[in-house]
Amino acid sequence: MSSRYEEVYQRSLQDPEGFWAEAAEDVRWDKRWDTVLDRSNPPFYRWFVGGELNTCFNAVDRHVEEGRGGQLALVYDSPVTDTVRRYDFRELQEQVARFAGVLKNLGVGKGDRVIIYMPMIPEAVIAMLGCTRIGAVHSVVFGGFAPHELATRIDDARPKAIVSASCGIEVTRVIEYKPLLDEAIRQAKHKPEACVIVQRPQRPCELTPGRDTEWGEAMAASTPQPCVPVAATDPCYILYTSGTTGQPKGVVRDTGGHVVALKWSMRNHYGVEPGEVFWAASDIGWVVGHSYIVYAPLFHGCTTILFEGKPVGTPDAGVFWRVIQDHGVAALFTAPTAFRAIKRDDPDGKLVGRYDLSRFRTLFLAGERSDTDTVKWAERVLQKPVLDHYWQTETGWPIIGNCVGLGQLPVKYGSPTKAVPGYDVRVVNDQNEEAARGEIGAINIRLPLPPGCLPTLWNADDRFVAAYLEEYPGYYKTADAGYMDEDGYLYVMARTDDIINVAGHRLSTGAMEEVLSQHPDVAECAVVGVHDDLKGQIPVGFIVLKAGVNRPEDEIIAEVVQMVREQIGAVASFRVATVVERLPKTRSGKILRGTISKIADGESYREPATIDDPAILGEIEEALKRLGYARESA
Ligand code: COA
Numbered sequence: 001m002s003s004r005y006e007e008v009y010q011r012s013l014q015d016p017e018g019f020w021a022e023a024a025e026d027v028r029w030d031k032r033w034d035t036v037l038d039r040s041n042p043p044f045y046r047w048f049v050g051g052e053l054n055t056c057f058n059a060v061d062r063h064v065e066e067g068r069g070g071q072l073a074l075v076y077d078s079p080v081t082d083t084v085r086r087y088d089f090r091e092l093q094e095q096v097a098r099f100a101g102v103l104k105n106l107g108v109g110k111g112d113r114v115i116i117y118m119p120m121i122p123e124a125v126i127a128m129l130g131c132t133r134i135g136a137v138h139s140v141v142f143g144g145f146a147p148h149e150l151a152t153r154i155d156d157a158r159p160k161a162i163v164s165a166s167c168g169i170e171v172t173r174v175i176e177y178k179p180l181l182d183e184a185i186r187q188a189k190h191k192p193e194a195c196v197i198v199q200r201p202q203r204p205c206e207l208t209p210g211r212d213t214e215w216g217e218a219m220a221a222s223t224p225q226p227c228v229p230v231a232a233t234d235p236c237y238i239l240y241t242s243g244t245t246g247q248p249k250g251v252v253r254d255t256g257g258h259v260v261a262l263k264w265s266m267r268n269h270y271g272v273e274p275g276e277v278f279w280a281a282s283d284i285g286w287v288v289g290h291s292y293i294v295y296a297p298l299f300h301g302c303t304t305i306l307f308e309g310k311p312v313g314t315p316d317a318g319v320f321w322r323v324i325q326d327h328g329v330a331a332l333f334t335a336p337t338a339f340r341a342i343k344r345d346d347p348d349g350k351l352v353g354r355y356d357l358s359r360f361r362t363l364f365l366a367g368e369r370s371d372t373d374t375v376k377w378a379e380r381v382l383q384k385p386v387l388d389h390y391w392q393t394e395t396g397w398p399i400i401g402n403c404v405g406l407g408q409l410p411v412k413y414g415s416p417t418k419a420v421p422g423y424d425v426r427v428v429n430d431q432n433e434e435a436a437r438g439e440i441g442a443i444n445i446r447l448p449l450p451p452g453c454l455p456t457l458w459n460a461d462d463r464f465v466a467a468y469l470e471e472y473p474g475y476y477k478t479a480d481a482g483y484m485d486e487d488g489y490l491y492v493m494a495r496t497d498d499i500i501n502v503a504g505h506r507l508s509t510g511a512m513e514e515v516l517s518q519h520p521d522v523a524e525c526a527v528v529g530v531h532d533d534l535k536g537q538i539p540v541g542f543i544v545l546k547a548g549v550n551r552p553e554d555e556i557i558a559e560v561v562q563m564v565r566e567q568i569g570a571v572a573s574f575r576v577a578t579v580v581e582r583l584p585k586t587r588s589g590k591i592l593r594g595t596i597s598k599i600a601d602g603e604s605y606r607e608p609a610t611i612d613d614p615a616i617l618g619e620i621e622e623a624l625k626r627l628g629y630a631r632e633s634a
């Protein structure tokens, strides 16, 4: 089939208003918009101004109204608890309407924030949809984050209520959430009025009198609530993501643009039709979970899978194929790290042959660079297209991809393919001019961004402008570097800030440095991302001790490792650190983190002309070798 991509892409840039107004016809509105794109206050742009709609109605109720009530909406598959639970659209509607009543009983209304700190259980999805049903703004916090991170988000979002569970279940252990929640509320200045707690049989918890209500009791006492229309420009949710400091950025998602863009992406990017089964093997705490576990598949009338397990160890590297078979999955979206884990445990892909994958069509990978070895391995064992695509928390849906729904383009290994319709992606040099083809520069998107992308940061318009729009006037800065080839294929090479990507999880090395520097024996420190065969990158810490400290280094390292675990969370995978005499710096005192990473990864690097003492790079290389990291350096 020849691809319609070029024609559709050109149209999306030449006539964005016409293009997105047409896409918006596929969405159910309570009131149509007056203006498709309000350009009156640049660099702030707003989509579908004057329009009113409800997110939950578009995800759930419309499908019941349109005859899909008996179709499966949500399938919870949990190998860690040996449970499969199925909800059709009608049942999901009942549960969500009831939970909206719970929120109402707690005094939560339109515009109020609700934090959701939960494992991968259906109640988490019901809570998210329950919020949007009454126009409340949810902020889901990933369960792997420690109390301090949760407290930071509580203070920024100032939620009226928090929804949580007694525990989460990892492969080898049960994690009690309640003590983490209590500690976070203790640390936060803002105190939520109420918490709703799901008691899981694996580890129930004691409720805090006067503050906590048990989920089942709250549901029994509630009256189901209808969907409340909100303005298209009202916030639907806030999702915090790592910034360059310990203070995470609250990415705001608006309502109208979000529904329009996500619904459009299902058919056109992912090539999936209503009624089919879509599975994003991620976590609801990340943007992939928001967009492609919860919202997009439901907007599109698909069945979505909520998987509480890991690619390996629950029970084995065949679990993805088992889930695809059992639920008839048409498209799977996950991070390359999951496939590296499967490949490591089942290098010949023998387990694939045990399952019926006849309904499975396409594998999508995103979240980090897809290495060619892993892509080719997946193609070989699955015999299906394996498509890399690239996007960010901020955009909420793909920026660069291979739009199978428009006709697949040829795959070039190492590239997520071309800009997705709606995104005018340019590679730009330091002079804010477009770089030549093949030349590395900043990957930027010309303003205005398409619908669905962040309109601003929560309560921080100035930070939004400073972080994304100031450096390259006229553009949104992705903070990734890369190049475009002669055919318009983009290659994403590296972040230009201190964000690293650990097992598809976005983390800030700056935030880890803030933790390390709190240790009483640490004079200064640097955390850099180094290549890891499984997780893509892992953080490695370099610590300079204060003069006169003569405690055993191993003890100090164990303490800082524990501090990162306690303050950021196990998900940071911070396990490796070393003590060094000094850190390489420029003469102006800037630590050369990028150079350290390059030494670790064996990449060629230019000795910076401004370095204060070149001999120090040799010392760092020795330290990395002791840790088993420095490869052959150029
Ligand atoms: N709640 C509490 N703790 C969590 C957690 C959660 N929701 N998720 C992860 N953790 C903990 C893990 O238990 C682990 O703790 P440990 O250090 O005590 O073992 C730590 O955080 C690191 O977890 P993880 O990154 O999952 O590493 P792993 O070694 O357990 O598993 C993979 C490795 C590759 C199997 C795993 O990273 C994976 O499935 N990755 C897929 C990534 C993904 O879906 N990304 C989303 C973007 S699309």
Ligand code: AMP
Pocket (backbone or CB within 6 Å): 241, 287, 365, 366, 367, 368, 369, 370, 388, 389, 390, 391, 392, 393, 394, 416, 478, 479, 480, 492, 494, 495, 501, 504, 505, 506
């Ligand atoms: P997040 O906001 O957590 O989704 O992380 C977004 C970041 O992950 C991007 O800015 C990139 O650095 C990286 N990323 C996501 N997808 C890809 C991809 N397909 N190839 C390379 N890097 C990617």
